[in-house]
Amino acid sequence: MDLSGLRPAGGKRSSKRDRILEIFLGQKGHVTADELYDLVRREDPGIGRATVYRTLQWMVTAGIAHKVDFGEGRSRFEPSLRHPRHFHLICTQCHRSSEFLSSDIEAILEEVAAARNFATAETEIKLFGVCEECRTGVKAPTLDGAATELVFARDALRIAVATERSGLEFYSRAASLATDPRGREVFERLAEDEKHHLGTLEKRYAELIATDSTLEERPTFLFFKGAAQGIFAEGAEKLREGVDDLKALLIGIRCERDSHKFFKKYGDRFEDSEGKRIFLEFAEEEREHRDMLIKEYRLLQARLGVGRAARRTQVEPRTAQ
Amino acid sequence: MDLSGLRPAGGKRSSKRDRILEIFLGQKGHVTADELYDLVRREDPGIGRATVYRTLQWMVTAGIAHKVDFGEGRSRFEPSLRHPRHFHLICTQCHRSSEFLSSDIEAILEEVAAARNFATAETEIKLFGVCEECRTGVKAPTLDGAATELVFARDALRIAVATERSGLEFYSRAASLATDPRGREVFERLAEDEKHHLGTLEKRYAELIATDSTLEERPTFLFFKGAAQGIFAEGAEKLREGVDDLKALLIGIRCERDSHKFFKKYGDRFEDSEGKRIFLEFAEEEREHRDMLIKEYRLLQARLGVGRAARRTQVEPRTAQ
DNA sequence: CTAGGTGCAAATAATTTGCAGAGGC
DNA sequence: GCCTCTGCAAATTATTTGCACCTAG
Numbered sequence: 001m002d003l004s005g006l007r008p009a010g011g012k013r014s015s016k017r018d019r020i021l022e023i024f025l026g027q028k029g030h031v032t033a034d035e036l037y038d039l040v041r042r043e044d045p046g047i048g049r050a051t052v053y054r055t056l057q058w059m060v061t062a063g064i065a066h067k068v069d070f071g072e073g074r075s076r077f078e079p080s081l082r083h084p085r086h087f088h089l090i091c092t093q094c095h096r097s098s099e100f101l102s103s104d105i106e107a108i109l110e111e112v113a114a115a116r117n118f119a120t121a122e123t124e125i126k127l128f129g130v131c132e133e134c135r136t137g138v139k140a141p142t143l144d145g146a147a148t149e150l151v152f153a154r155d156a157l158r159i160a161v162a163t164e165r166s167g168l169e170f171y172s173r174a175a176s177l178a179t180d181p182r183g184r185e186v187f188e189r190l191a192e193d194e195k196h197h198l199g200t201l202e203k204r205y206a207e208l209i210a211t212d213s214t215l216e217e218r219p220t221f222l223f224f225k226g227a228a229q230g231i232f233a234e235g236a237e238k239l240r241e242g243v244d245d246l247k248a249l250l251i252g253i254r255c256e257r258d259s260h261k262f263f264k265k266y267g268d269r270f271e272d273s274e275g276k277r278i279f280l281e282f283a284e285e286e287r288e289h290r291d292m293l294i295k296e297y298r299l300l301q302a303r304l305g306v307g308r309a310a311r312r313t314q315v316e317p318r319t320a321q
Numbered sequence: 322m323d324l325s326g327l328r329p330a331g332g333k334r335s336s337k338r339d340r341i342l343e344i345f346l347g348q349k350g351h352v353t354a355d356e357l358y359d360l361v362r363r364e365d366p367g368i369g370r371a372t373v374y375r376t377l378q379w380m381v382t383a384g385i386a387h388k389v390d391f392g393e394g395r396s397r398f399e400p401s402l403r404h405p406r407h408f409h410l411i412c413t414q415c416h417r418s419s420e421f422l423s424s425d426i427e428a429i430l431e432e433v434a435a436a437r438n439f440a441t442a443e444t445e446i447k448l449f450g451v452c453e454e455c456r457t458g459v460k461a462p463t464l465d466g467a468a469t470e471l472v473f474a475r476d477a478l479r480i481a482v483a484t485e486r487s488g489l490e491f492y493s494r495a496a497s498l499a500t501d502p503r504g505r506e507v508f509e510r511l512a513e514d515e516k517h518h519l520g521t522l523e524k525r526y527a528e529l530i531a532t533d534s535t536l537e538e539r540p541t542f543l544f545f546k547g548a549a550q551g552i553f554a555e556g557a558e559k560l561r562e563g564v565d566d567l568k569a570l571l572i573g574i575r576c577e578r579d580s581h582k583f584f585k586k587y588g589d590r591f592e593d594s595e596g597k598r599i600f601l602e603f604a605e606e607e608r609e610h611r612d613m614l615i616k617e618y619r620l621l622q623a624r625l626g627v628g629r630a631a632r633r634t635q636v637e638p639r640t641a642q
Numbered sequence: 643c644t645a646g647g648t649g650c651a652a653a654t655a656a657t658t659t660g661c662a663g664a665g666g667c
Numbered sequence: 668g669c670c671t672c673t674g675c676a677a678a679t680t681a682t683t684t685g686c687a688c689c690t691a692g
Contacts, residue, residue: 016672033657047674051673069390069392074656092442100437102433104429108546109426113448113450115540116419117452117457118412120449120450121449124448128443128445131438132437132438132439136438219436219437223429240562241561337647370650371648371650372648375648
């Protein structure tokens, strides 16, 4: 891990600080300042408590660490390198915590903040309660430390696969409903594309699972409603209402745009990891599809002789982000 | 406000504790222990800091107060009498906080907890950031203290109205699609019912708004997706697919059940207030509709000669909560 | 009379700060 | 040599506790 960029600008290098940082990053869970102090002491008894506190403080402002408060009357710290801001389930009995992420919740919170004209800097969600193990005594698959990175990649792939599947469904249906031969051809091409890509993703998923036999049974980290039916599901539903090719293309554009947005947003937020790569690659894929659909939309519009006025009121693809 | 039930069982009455409690409940925002101590001191200099701390502790265990941590290194307390557990937007500049509630988020969090077999005892959601006023300097309508109670009633009514509207839409459509005359009659009766009730609700809304001229422009407290289209919207959508009367009744039953559940759940959680009453009354209304629909469903089933087997696999209305 | 409740002061617990000395540039 | 980092101990802050006293039932 390269930490060179993490020192404060103009700050001096300091072996002690490096030592503390190194030990901190080597921890899996959420450490308290004093726990870290003890750990550091064990390796280097010449380090003072104040230094640990000061280093922790610096790490937080530098964005290397996150301060989390589990209501114990003292702070805990977690490395932020691992994965992006997430939410916590905190067991009040064993004091361990597990993490999750929900894009749906984030979306709602964005709406709430917007409704109140509030500029959110940080979001905290904590569920306090009793974990499975403390209640039943049975050990359940956990999601600690190193696992999260892989689980995250797994969830990213699952979502991508679900999206691809619903995309395939959408384009197949659109193709079968298409009235214009050129329109049908476009939809068929896209369906073929999705099918091919689906295969690639599934292979990648299988490879990832093969890496770690426990991976598949670990709990979900990234919760996303769309994952169940896929982002295109709603669009596919709309096709049932009976739409013309132009309208179908438009729905496709919207779906691809939403899909792109979703994957881009998450991909951007993550630290470099397999999951990030999956998100960003997929986002790129969706952007390309969207562009292709926009092109086809314009061509079809021109061929059908639909005027500018209609184009203006119906869609402005250029401004679609 | 009757506080007699709030003393610990067998505890002695204590004028000091009552005094502290009274002053605490009289506050609008979220007080720190020391702030409360100062306030108490001003009225009765003979009260010690420890007593304030002890009373606060007792209030929390007795459920009168909630401890909230805004990350300032000390705890704040809010009376829980006002309204049920809610979430916070915390301005890091002016240190004020505003509150909101989102049933959608709660639903998602329930799913997350269930997926992890986690028994949630308490949920905390905090958005840290900068509020409108601190950013723009313009004072915006707030949601503090006394207002919340009214705003909550307002939001409850808005949701009820939206639900009623979508219910009306659902039953009207169902009536127009009905093939069986008896089925049509049922749907028409229900549509009529909803229309009538809608009028009542709208009147009640108008009356509430008349109470306080600033009420309508205050920000939303209770965020609920369903509020926009109403709980029946999805059901109404399904009718488009072309369903028979039995199926339509079934969809209606589900909608009424969901609606009942939603309103009951919220109504139960709230402390006695106008909002609570609105929720519970509405829940009752929906339960009655559901029961009526179930009866009609059975009658129609019998008339159409649909056997027991079908009834078993399709629905078990008796077990529906 | 007695079980709590209460005030005061002292204790605790997490974290910060003052200051003299050490070490990188 | 300068500037920052560091260790130690002392300070600070929020909160709790010990203990003698008080008060309601």
